[in-house]
Amino acid sequence: MTEKFIKNEQLNFIKKQIALIKDTAQKHVAPAVLRAAIDMANAKILGLFPNASSTQLEMLNLSRLKTDDEFDQYIQHLSDFLLPFPNITGQQLKKMFPKNKKLKLPDLSLMDHSKLTYLSWNDLRSNKKFIVYKLEGQLVGIECKFEPAGKKSYCSFCKCAGEVAYFSTVTKAKNSKNPDYYKAIGNLICADSSECNKKITNTDYLTAFLKESLGI
Numbered sequence: 001m002t003e004k005f006i007k008n009e010q011l012n013f014i015k016k017q018i019a020l021i022k023d024t025a026q027k028h029v030a031p032a033v034l035r036a037a038i039d040m041a042n043a044k045i046l047g048l049f050p051n052a053s054s055t056q057l058e059m060l061n062l063s064r065l066k067t068d069d070e071f072d073q074y075i076q077h078l079s080d081f082l083l084p085f086p087n088i089t090g091q092q093l094k095k096m097f098p099k100n101k102k103l104k105l106p107d108l109s110l111m112d113h114s115k116l117t118y119l120s121w122n123d124l125r126s127n128k129k130f131i132v133y134k135l136e137g138q139l140v141g142i143e144c145k146f147e148p149a150g151k152k153s154y155c156s157f158c159k160c161a162g163e164v165a166y167f168s169t170v171t172k173a174k175n176s177k178n179p180d181y182y183k184a185i186g187n188l189i190c191a192d193s194s195e196c197n198k199k200i201t202n203t204d205y206l207t208a209f210l211k212e213s214l215g216i
């Protein structure tokens with residue numbers, strides 16, 4: 001029995017590659033062109049899992065697939081091996097934000113933990129957004145200011161266009177010469193984090209943002 005080994009963002013990446021293959025196939029390109037697209041997608045997918053076992057590599061290998069049905073079954077099968085977001089209770093969340101005495105907790109029972117790269121919820125009364133992520137093996141959380149941008153734009157986390165909000169946070173960066181120094185960082189991200197979690201294909205920006213905010 002192979003253990004779960006695929007992260008949400010990795011499955012999103014794989015789905016994106018499959019969509020590209022289907023798109024190429026629909027254009028009725030020469031067989032060699034389609035073959036090249038499949039081989040390229042396969043190499044990119046296998047490249048995401050440098051430590052995969054031979055069983056896992058076999059499961060991920062899509063070079064023999066041909067029909068849309070086969071590609072759909074392939075995704076369906078891989079979905080069974082999604083690593084869920086760590087189980088976390090409301091009490092644990094409260095401990096992560098000790099300064100926030102009126103922390104509004106999300107309804108954890110409504111969240112599908114197998115489809116989360118990061119856990120996030122909004123408190124619209126105080127215009128706050130909370131983000132929790134497993135960074136280098138440890139769950140970390142940050143609180144950001146959050147203002148709906150009222151427009152469509154690109155999200156920094158998932159790099160997709162959609163309804164975004166402006167979010168900003170004061171980092172823990174210090175300046176020895178100026179005790180009043182502070183540095184705020186901000187950006188546009190998806191207003192709806194469950195949508196963002198469906199689209200995010202890598203965590204480069206998310207982890208860099210969290211490390212800078214937390215001063216790690």
Ligand SMILES: [Zn+2]
Pocket residue numbers: 155156157158159160189190195196197199
């Ligand atoms: Zn997003």
